[in-house]
Each structure stands twice: as structure tokens, then as C-alpha cells.
Amino acid sequence: MNPQDKTQRHATVIGAGIVGVCCALYLQRDGHEVTLMDYQGPGEACSMGNAGQISPGTCTPHAMPGIVFQVPGMLLDPLGPLAIRWRYLPRLAPWLLRLAFATTKRRVEAISIALRELHRSVCSDYEELTEGTGAEKIFRRAGRMELYESERSFAAAGPSRELMQRRGVEVEILAAERIRELQPGLGFPYRYGTLRHDSMHVTDPRRLVQALAADFERRGGTLLTERVVDFEMNASGPARITTEAGSHPVDVVVVAAGAYSRKLVRALGTRVPLDTERGYHIALPNPGVEVRLPIMSADHHFALTPMENELRLAGTDEFAGIEAPPNYARADRLLQAARRMFPDLNAEGASRWMGCRPSMPDSLPVICRSPRYPSVFFAFGHGHFGLSGAPMTGRLIADMLAGRSTPIDAGPYRVDRFWP
Numbered sequence: 418m419n420p421q422d423k424t425q426r427h428a429t430v431i432g433a434g435i436v437g438v439c440c441a442l443y444l445q446r447d448g449h450e451v452t453l454m455d456y457q458g459p460g461e462a463c464s465m466g467n468a469g470q471i472s473p474g475t476c477t478p479h480a481m482p483g484i485v486f487q488v489p490g491m492l493l494d495p496l497g498p499l500a501i502r503w504r505y506l507p508r509l510a511p512w513l514l515r516l517a518f519a520t521t522k523r524r525v526e527a528i529s530i531a532l533r534e535l536h537r538s539v540c541s542d543y544e545e546l547t548e549g550t551g552a553e554k555i556f557r558r559a560g561r562m563e564l565y566e567s568e569r570s571f572a573a574a575g576p577s578r579e580l581m582q583r584r585g586v587e588v589e590i591l592a593a594e595r596i597r598e599l600q601p602g603l604g605f606p607y608r609y610g611t612l613r614h615d616s617m618h619v620t621d622p623r624r625l626v627q628a629l630a631a632d633f634e635r636r637g638g639t640l641l642t643e644r645v646v647d648f649e650m651n652a653s654g655p656a657r658i659t660t661e662a663g664s665h666p667v668d669v670v671v672v673a674a675g676a677y678s679r680k681l682v683r684a685l686g687t688r689v690p691l692d693t694e695r696g697y698h699i700a701l702p703n704p705g706v707e708v709r710l711p712i713m714s715a716d717h718h719f720a721l722t723p724m725e726n727e728l729r730l731a732g733t734d735e736f737a738g739i740e741a742p743p744n745y746a747r748a749d750r751l752l753q754a755a756r757r758m759f760p761d762l763n764a765e766g767a768s769r770w771m772g773c774r775p776s777m778p779d780s781l782p783v784i785c786r787s788p789r790y791p792s793v794f795f796a797f798g799h800g801h802f803g804l805s806g807a808p809m810t811g812r813l814i815a816d817m818l819a820g821r822s823t824p825i826d827a828g829p830y831r832v833d834r835f836w837p
């Protein structure tokens with residue numbers, strides 16, 4: 418783009434997780450001058466420790482119809498897949514109420530369409546984004562197997578499979594023999610399973626973000642290691658960004674600070690029901706088993722992903738806010754559950770991690786122009802699926818700034834969907 422071109426802007430993207438980095442890259446491709454700000458290195462927050470799974474077919478919200486009745490049972494087990502720190506409940510209650518409203522059949526149908534559209538082109542988008550960055554090497558196209566310990570748990574997931582079918586996602590139903598063929602050495606006699614051929618995974622999610630951020634810098638982007646604390650506003654929006662290190666003039670601002678976005682959005686005059694579902698992983702450097710493809714345990718709600726130098730067990734939902742210290746017993750619980758699958762798992766040298774998923778009550782992210790200020794954009798709230806939703810988020814933000822029509826209907830991701 419010609420520097421004299423009036424459409425060229427200076428965009429400041431706050432947050433260098435997978436979402437912020439994708440936004441920065443697509444804005445840069447449009448010829449904008451882009452600054453990416455993060456107080457940590459790229460990919461050091463939630464985008465670092467996830468299960469690495471990327472799937473164009475992801476279209477089931479985290480709260481399906483009937484979840485409200487299952488929650489009390491899940492909460493009774495202190496190390497079960499779901500936990501709430503009770504002191505946090507009063508702050509969480511409005512979010513939970515919104516989640517309950519999002520579980521009607523009509524809403525779930527609409528949410529699943531919006532999730533599917535957001536994720537549909539993720540594989541080709543990453544192919545294009547990572548070309549020549551070195552990150553191409555960390556992608557694996559092994560599919561994703563989901564295992565069920567009983568006919569009952571397999572039947573309970575029936576509505577999710579039907580939803581996927583309605584969205585055109587191919588799900589292979591696996592017989593016991595095929596399960597053992599795909600993954601030899603399973604300790605539990607699984608008779609029920611499914612395989613999603615469309616899924617791929619990355620063997621190091623942090624390296625993916627770092628490689629993309631390095632590419633962004635190579636193409637002339639600026640990466641600043643600063644924490645944004647406030648904005649100096651004028652009538653048309655933010656004129657300067659205040660960081661712990663000083664202040665910078667701004668033109669366009671994109672808030673992509675993951676679970677930490679709520680405060681920043683509030684400072685920009687918009688309220689958003691963003692909370693966090695904290696997740697954990699335990700990484701086993703010498704697991705003693707060869708896991709051939711990513712596996713989900715439907716009964717214990719966690720994922721096993723073969724990573725570059727470890728087997729990663731990731732999952733659990735903990736509601737405790739951003740500030741509370743981690744409870745690593747929840748990571749250890751993942752190991753107990755995984756030993757039902759692989760009894761001889763070796764945990765020597767294991768490391769534990771906790772990350773804050775940026776979660777919206779309806780499982781849909783916020784991707785839009787601010788309703789208050791035309792120079793401000795929001796790109797956060799990807800919850801369980803940020804790795805899959807990041808590329809399309811970046812494309813949408815770039816299209817919105819350019820005033821182009823978007824490749825998918827962006828209406829479902831508007832921040833004002835919660836407003837009366």
C-alpha cells in the first residue's frame with residue numbers, strides 16, 4: 418500500500434496471544450503500520466499451555482441443553498472436571514445465568530452455526546499464515562479420537578454428534594477393534610469411540626505464536642513489551658495508550674488481551690460479560706507410552722496430545738477469577754484420569770501449568786468494532802477454541818477496519834448481543 422494512501426492506519430493490538438498475533442498479521446497484510454503490545458513475550462499466557470488441537474469442525478458450545486442439571490453432580494467431586502471457588506460465586510452468578518440462557522435448543526443451533534463458520538477455514542488459513550515461518554513443521558494431521566468408557570456416556574454425547582452432523586462435520590464411529598488399531602496399548606477396554614478426520618494439532622502451541630510474531634516483526638511490525646493500564650480519551654475515542662512504561666499516541670486500537678480484556682474494554686466505555694474458565698495441564702517428558710494421535714476422554718473431560726517433547730494432559734474448568742493462585746491438585750487429577758487409559762504412564766519430571774481461558778457465557782467470542790468508538794475493535798473471548806478461531810478473527814478485524822464485506826456473517830460475534 419502506498420504510504421500516502423488515506424486508508425493506511427496505525428493499529429495498536431493489545432495482547433500477543435494467538436488471537437492478537439493473527440489480528441496483527443492480517444492488519445499488516447492490508448498495509449497498516451502495526452504495533453503489538455504485550456507485557457510478556459508472545460504466546461506466554463493461555464496460548465502457551467493449551468492442548469494444541471485445531472479443528473474446522475468445532476461447533477459444539479461448552480454448554481449444551483441440559484447442562485444446568487449436570488453441573489451440581491460435577492461440582493460434588495472436588496477434583497472433578499468442573500470447580501467453582503465458592504467465594505467467587507457472587508461475581509460469577511450473572512455469567513452463569515447468561516450461560517443458562519444460551520442453552521436453549523434455538524440458541525445452541527445458532528451458536529453452533531457461528532462456531533462452525535469461525536473455524537471452517539482454519540487449516541488453510543494456518544497453512545497460508547505459517548508459510549516460510551518454520552512453524553509449518555509443528556502441524557500434524559492425525560485427526561482426533563474421542564473415547565467413551567460406557568454405552569451411557571457414548572449415548573449422552575449423541576446430541577453433540579447430531580449437532581456436528583447438522584453442520585456437515587464428518588464423525589466416524591469406531592468399533593473396539595478400530596480403537597485399538599488407531600491407538601495400541603490402551604489399558605481400558607474401550608468399546609465406544611469416534612474419530613474426527615478433519616482435526617489437526619500443533620506440537621508446540623507457544624512456538625506457533627512465537628514464529629508468527631517473529632514473522633510479523635520481519636515484515637516490519639513493532640513488538641513492544643509493555644503493559645497497557647489505561648487510555649487517554651478524546652471525543653472520538655482513545656488518543657493515547659498509557660502503559661506502565663509511559664504513553665503512546667494511538668490511531669486504531671484492537672483489544673485482544675484474552676481473559677484480561679474486560680478491564681480494558683471497560684476503560685473504553687463498554688461492558689462485557691467476559692470471565693475465565695481456568696484450565697490446567699500436566700506435561701510428561703518421558704510418558705513411557707507412544708500416543709499416536711490426540712485423544713479426548715469424554716468421561717473425564719480432558720485431552721491427551723502428543724507434543725514435541727512431552728505428552729500433554731490438558732483440561733478442567735475452574736471458576737475462580739484471574740487473580741486466584743492455581744490449585745495444581747487439579748492438574749494432578751488429570752494424571753489420575755489418564756492412568757485409566759494408560760495405567761503405566763510415567764510421571765517422572767512432570768511439569769504443571771494453569772491458564773485463563775477467555776470465556777464468554779455463550780461460547781462465542783467478541784469480534785467487532787466498538788459500538789462507541791469507530792477506531793476501537795474487540796477480538797477476545799475465544800474460550801476453549803482460541804487456537805481454532807484466531808485466524809478468522811484476524812481476517813474479520815482486518816475486513817472491518819477496511820470496510821470490506823466479511824467472508825462470514827460477523828453478526829453473532831458482536832459485543833452488543835448481550836444488551837437488552
Ligand SMILES: Cc1cc2nc3c(=O)[nH]c(=O)nc-3n(C[C@H](O)[C@H](O)[C@H](O)COP(=O)(O)OP(=O)(O)OC[C@H]3O[C@@H](n4cnc5c(N)ncnc54)[C@H](O)[C@@H]3O)c2cc1C
Pocket residue numbers: 431432433434435436437454455456457458459460461462463464465466467468469470471643644645646673674675676677678695696697698731732733772773774775797798799800801802803804805806
Ligand atoms: C487447558 C486448556 C486447553 C486448551 N486447549 C485448546 C485446544 O486444544 N484448541 C483450541 O483451539 N483452544 C484451546 N484452548 C483455548 C485457547 O488456549 C485460548 O482460547 C487461546 O489461547 C486464547 O488466546 P488469546 O490470544 O485470546 O489469549 P492469551 O493467549 O491469553 O493472550 C492474551 C495476551 O494478552 C496479554 N495481555 C493481557 N493484558 C494485557 C495488558 N494490559 N497489556 C498488554 N498485554 C496484555 C497477555 O500477556 C497475553 O499474552 C485451551 C485452553 C486451556 C486453558
